Amino acid sequence: MSDSETVPPATAPEAPGSAPALPPEALEIASGYAFTGPALDLGALLWDGRCLADAGIRVPLPMLNRHGLVAGATGTGKTKTLQLIAEQLSAQGVPVFLADIKGDLSGISAPGEPGDKVTARAADVHQRWTPTGFPAEFYALGGLGRGIPVRATITSFGPVLLSKILRLNQTQEQCLGLIFHYADGKGLELVDLKDLRAVVAFLTSDEGRAELKNIGGLSTATAGVILRALTAFEAQGMADFFGEPEFDTAEFLRTAADGRGTVSVLELPAVQDKPQLFSTFLMWLLADLFHDLPEVGDIDRPKLVFFFDEAHLLFNGASKAFLDSVTQTVRLIRSKGVGVFFVTQTPKDVPADVLAQLGNRVQHALRAFTPDDQKALKATVKTFPNSAYDLEEVLTGLGTGEAVITVLSEKGAPTPVAATRLRAPESLMAPVDATALDRAVRQSPLYERYAQAVDRESAYEKLEAARGAKGPDELVPPKPKQASRPKEPKEPQPREPREPKEQPSVVEQVVGSGMFKSLARSIGTQIGREITRSVFGTARRRR
Structure with missing residues (x-):
């Protein structure tokens, strides 16, 4: 588990050294994230160009099954945000499912490598950064690629x-x-x-x-x-x-011997050119969990958090019946203890009925180079609750690893919108070596069950x-011949x-x-x- 430390802003905190106290607007935002129960540490508040390291931005653990959205332009840090959230969930004993489209999430199984950028980021947000690998299983659709084969009948x-x-x-x-x-x-x-x-x-x-x-x-x-x-x-x-053996999605709910949640990484680089296939197959995995899991209502921690990367591919060209089924599944699976995070470029990639079911939001930077980009930016701004920021300006000015965040509080109410500098993942922010990945797959107790x-x-x-x-x-x-049968009805x-x-x-x-x-x-x-x-x-x- 991470040794990260966060100081809840009960009073106006001060940044290291002689930095001035928080202005009233920033203090109000920071106080909205001072939760008393277990929570994930996302980063530190950004206000007026400064990173207020002691003003932690967090998300309550019980609210992770209220679903969420991670959005932003290419290269803004969405993948590292997934990694950051996934490893903290694992540390809290919650299993995680990650769809690894680009093949760069396998590093979650290995300790991170220290460097100047990591050191600077940890100092910015007052993070006690410790290189840590997390228990992981690797899967591949139909065995195409590196991973335990996942099949369905x-x-x-x-x-x-x-x-x-x-x-x-x-x-x-x-x-x-x-x-x-x-x-x-x-x-x-x-x-x-x-x-x-x-x-x-x-x-x-x-x-x-x-x-x-x-x-x-x-x-x-x-x-x-x-x-x-x-x-x-x-x-x-x-x-x-x-085909068979058909994969049992209950495998995603396992925890490691040390109590940490297992991170299930579905390796998809080999099927990148088949978006309809892998996006729909991901929906089958989620629907199968919905079909099998019992109702549990509100619980203190999710049974599983499912990250649905490149979510726009799921909805492209979808029929109304399909969209209705997605909406109903997302709406109802919360009560079965499963949280779903859609990961895409802009909120408009997700249908409004699905978007309405999402309680947590991490919005990375958006670009506005064309008239269509401008429309998407304005539409994105309208989807946020009231904000103390000029969101059009903030969203186009965020750097890599920064995001605008709003989550559900412990009481289920939206928190104030907070521009945030995110923490650095403690696992490796790069793919693991192919040989090491193959060895991990073959040493898995699930390999013999599903390989052949x-x-x-x-x-x-x-x-x-x-x-x-x-x-x-x-x-x-x-x-x-029908003609001969009526002539000799008694003989046959x-x-x-x-x-x-x-x-x-x-x-x-x-x-x-x-x-x-x-x-x-x-x-x-x-x-x-x-x-x-x-x-x-x-x-x-x-x-």
């Missing part, structure tokens, strides 16, 4: 999130939801992409089309769009992200088995028990009472009834 990922990845329109999304509903009801687990493709293909065949007749049906054109999207998605190397992909029997194999020797892509097998009947060849075709058995009814009875009882879909359409078999 198609069934649990759900139709809403999958539609966003495939860029389906509203009608196509609804049809995909119908396919998932059918598979859930029949106990057909969609583990990977080939499972979903097999079910879609069957439901659009002549024999399978009747299965959806009573609940809306699935047009050949829409199914074709879905199948083409799946093929293109797989051609881009995305198939590995779906498993392809067990699921919808694809069951459809293939039901069709005998026919491949799953042969959607419409040759039809039996006695031979039917002894002569399986004379029974209805395999597909007719599947559509009738053979495969799917038995699946609904056996597997459906075991799996189908256990599937409950959350507000986001995600699902997980009950643990």
